[in-house]
Amino acid sequence: MQVDFNQVIDRSNTNSIKWDHENQEILPMWVADMDFKAPESVVAALVERAKHGIYGYSEPDEAYFEAIINWQAKRNAWKVEQEWIAFSPGVVPAVNMIIRTLTNPGEKVLVQTPVYYPFFNAIANNGCQMETNPMIFKDGKYYMDFEDLEEKTADPNLHMMILCSPHNPVGRVWTKEELIRVGEICAKNEVFVIADEIHSDLILSGNRHTPFASISEAFAQNSITCMAPSKTFNLAGLQTSFLVIPNEKIRNRYLHIVESNSLMTNTFGITGLVAAYNTGEKWLEQLIGYLESNLDFLNRFVKENMPEIQVIQPEGMYLVWMDFRALGLSKDQLEELMLKEAKIWLDEGYIFGCEGEGFERINIACPRSILEDGLQRIAAAIKKTREEGQYIS
Template sequence: MMNWNDCIERHNTHSVKWSFSDEEIIPMCIADMDFQVSEAITEAMKEKAKHGIYGYTTFSERYFRAIQMWWKRRHDLEVDREWISFSPGIIPGMNILLGILTEPGDAVIVQDPVYYPFYSTIENHGCTVLKNTLTYKNDHYQMDFADLERKAKDPNTKVLILCSPHNPVGRVWTSEELGRIAEICLKHDVWIISDEMHGDLVYEGNTHHPLFSVGEELKQRSILCAAPSKTFNIAGLQTSILLIPNQELREKYEHKLLSFGMSRPNAFGVEGTIAAYEQGEQWLDELLMYLEGNRQYAINYLQKNIPSVKPVAPEATHLIWLDCSELGMEHEELFEFFLVEAKIKFDEGYKFGPSGSKFVRMNIACPRERLTMALRRMDEAVLRKRVHDRSGLI
């Protein structure tokens, strides 16, 4: 069994998350985990390394079968072998898709606050970002379907990028919500690119519904994006998966992928993906239990000790969206407050859209000891601020 409480040293390992000159800072940002991967993945990497030849790599039938069986077991979704396309990452794949589905001047809908690379991906193609802002009430987010319909009916609107489960607010969309999205987009001839990167990281009591489960008709007007990277902590292996049932779109996508020289995978990525999907299920179940403990611990601590920071309880993902509006700060000031006063690096809420300006995003995929230390630092920093505010020093 994994020792989930092991605080593994990640400084000086070329980790983006841990590359800080100030080693006192606790990074609670960037959605990778501070846990070692499953032993099955490690052993697959060792076997590939021992082989000693890392030449041009392709995909085996075992690779495709591992993906198909995973989606069937975990999400009861039948995936045709022909649908499966490759990308080194979800965002590169989205860029190629938008290059096919849009022209400069077209509009693309996002549901903000949302994963911020969506914005630059849209703008890269000269397209307009249309914000179908999620409704936030009583620490809970919902979709604004009336606004979505208004934006979808605009003839310039060509695509909706759906984040499912949603990053950063942690919603797992219900089958009814997805059905309403499908109805609106089909009615107005809008394609859906569904980012389901966090679909395996769902907490008990919630069920992830793949977009394709909504109905057969939608499959011809949508693309499902996924990867083992968030699920199994192997983002550095750069093996993402695009499921594209529409044959014409899939052929155009794969032609573009080839023309950009991106059609061949990392030699280790193929082995890691197979090992993850074939043998990683027990590791994932243990991870979800540990994350559930971290989630509840963080929420309880904040509610008891730092009531001015309100967590939006996630239904999925290893991230918690923190409402800091009662601290009286926003934008860079809020981010800098935690970085300087608490020595914690969160993801800046304003990057996810204007509606996130008074929020930060916290990554809880770390040993409990590290999470506890970060929460205590937050507590102390907020307490000092409150004392200073009352004394008139700030």
């Protein structure tokens, strides 16, 4: 069945972080959830579960583990053992719990900036210091700086790194060779890897995701992989993600934290995950096709209407990183241009680290008409400031 991703669905009054905000004049294209309905088969499974009427405490069953194991085998050729799988309500809570469990206060945790900003809080909130390994931006593409990574990971006060794979916001789907270099450097320097692979189902044509832990037994033992059906199938509100922890000792430490905080699975999350992984693959393929056509549209629009803006071509995800530095605006001026003039809410580049200043991240997982509206707002605001001679250097 052909899914109509062009259909605009009113999300107001649904407790949506994105749409139920105060200023309704501002078009929200920031947070990473999609303006599409989940696959019909997932909706049907949730409705069926809702009809039962009793929503007591729940725990994952055989079907939950099987769905995860089969999905990873099919999509990533990764053989995950049932006992490696641990639950978390979300990847951000998981990253927080892992840092708290596996580091001592004052230790450093490394991130590759610009990067998903909740990592910064997770590090600071758990008493650690952030170390950065800024990426190299060359000819419109981001690369890891391995020399710098070698240097930073050699610090005896650094035992953990957060690997964002695929990388939010720059859209890289790391190659196996790149991941091997990361893994080898971390193993040599006894740095444990948190692999945040939440976007790993959303891979654009011509690219392939390699789960970090699937590369070797040594990498598997030295890492925790964080995954979820939430980005893939638009289920973030079901608060259901999972971790793959092949290292038994580390898994037991993590499970102890989960138990001692009485964290439990969401009834609808289990149903949603199972239905999504078991029945959602065809829908996902159509979704990726639609995202690619939205990306083509964005590229064409930018080229024709605001050629000074550079689009960093994503290899995965539905978040697109754009370089506005040619406008010569300060970060505050750029933010003001977007919010006050264009009336669009993007994620400002600087929140991903100082390397992101002058950039913006836009969410293109929306019907084409919304994307077009957003881009027109930006183009008109740039045109206006250009005509008025403001800001532009």
